[in-house]
Amino acid sequence: MSTLRGLYAITDSQLLAGGKLLPYVEAALDGGATLLQYRDKSSDDARRLREAQALKTLCERYGASLLINDDAELAARLGVGVHLGQGDGSLSVARALLGRNAIIGGTCLAQVELAEQAARDGASYVAFGRFFNSQTKPGAPAATLELVQQARARVQLPVCAIGGITLDNAAPLVTGGVSLLAVIHALFSADTAQEVNRRARAFSALFHA
Numbered sequence: 001m002s003t004l005r006g007l008y009a010i011t012d013s014q015l016l017a018g019g020k021l022l023p024y025v026e027a028a029l030d031g032g033a034t035l036l037q038y039r040d041k042s043s044d045d046a047r048r049l050r051e052a053q054a055l056k057t058l059c060e061r062y063g064a065s066l067l068i069n070d071d072a073e074l075a076a077r078l079g080v081g082v083h084l085g086q087g088d089g090s091l092s093v094a095r096a097l098l099g100r101n102a103i104i105g106g107t108c109l110a111q112v113e114l115a116e117q118a119a120r121d122g123a124s125y126v127a128f129g130r131f132f133n134s135q136t137k138p139g140a141p142a143a144t145l146e147l148v149q150q151a152r153a154r155v156q157l158p159v160c161a162i163g164g165i166t167l168d169n170a171a172p173l174v175t176g177g178v179s180l181l182a183v184i185h186a187l188f189s190a191d192t193a194q195e196v197n198r199r200a201r202a203f204s205a206l207f208h209a
């Protein structure tokens with residue numbers, strides 16, 4: 001069982017198409033990622049189940065934890081965690097479904113009040129974004145380090161940062177109190193699995209500096 005601190009790798013269906021899903025994820029886990037989120041927006045339920053099962057096996061091998069994006073039912077079926085956005089269903093219902101030990105994350109946009117509500121609803125961590133311009137999910141960055149400080153003062157849960165995080169901009173987030181760096185493009189846009197591994201090691205090293 002991993003801790004809620006470190007690199008939080010999130011899969012991307014486009015970046016990891018063409019047979020890259022498992023080798024690139026394994027490279028990220030070998031590089032120290034502590035959490036992995038399976039984020040696939042398709043409605044191909046059979047493939048989603050198959051891929052999520054394979055990712056669960058990989059995570060177990062590396063001592064990391066798997067979360068499913070958006071889909072508490074799939075998470076329950078596999079016995080893993082879930083990440084829910086504001087429109088993805090209730091955190092408290094997910095907590096009741098998945099049990100007290102499941103890792104459940106909640107998107108809190110850039111609002112401390114949403115983090116306070118997520119904590120009351122049983123979240124395991126609160127996620128703020130976007131911190132920087134994101135190629136994966138374009139839109140104005142709204143989250144700041146000041147927001148992280150406010151959240152840490154008011155919510156007793158690990159803070160996750162997401163949105164445009166790269167090896168060049170991540171360090172101040174960690175020194176500013178962020179526990180989890182959620183990354184897609186700056187991790188998985190690599191040309192080789194070895195490069196994913198190098199990037200994952202570099203992100204993970206920020207937590208041991």
Ligand SMILES: Cc1ncc(COP(=O)(O)OP(=O)(O)O)c(N)n1
Nearest residue numbers: 070083084085086107127160162182
């Ligand atoms: C760790 C983490 N934080 C935020 C999000 C975004 O969730 P959401 O707003 O539901 O958007 P989608 O990812 O579902 O497009 C996330 N997935 N993970």
Ligand SMILES: Cc1nc(C(=O)O)sc1CCOP(=O)(O)O
Nearest residue numbers: 129130134136137163164184185
């Ligand atoms: C899925 C997602 N949610 C965001 C939010 O702000 O809530 S930003 C984002 C995309 C993160 O990918 P990248 O590391 O490539 O920017």
Ligand SMILES: [Mg+2]
Nearest residue numbers: 070084085088
């Ligand atoms: Mg969502």
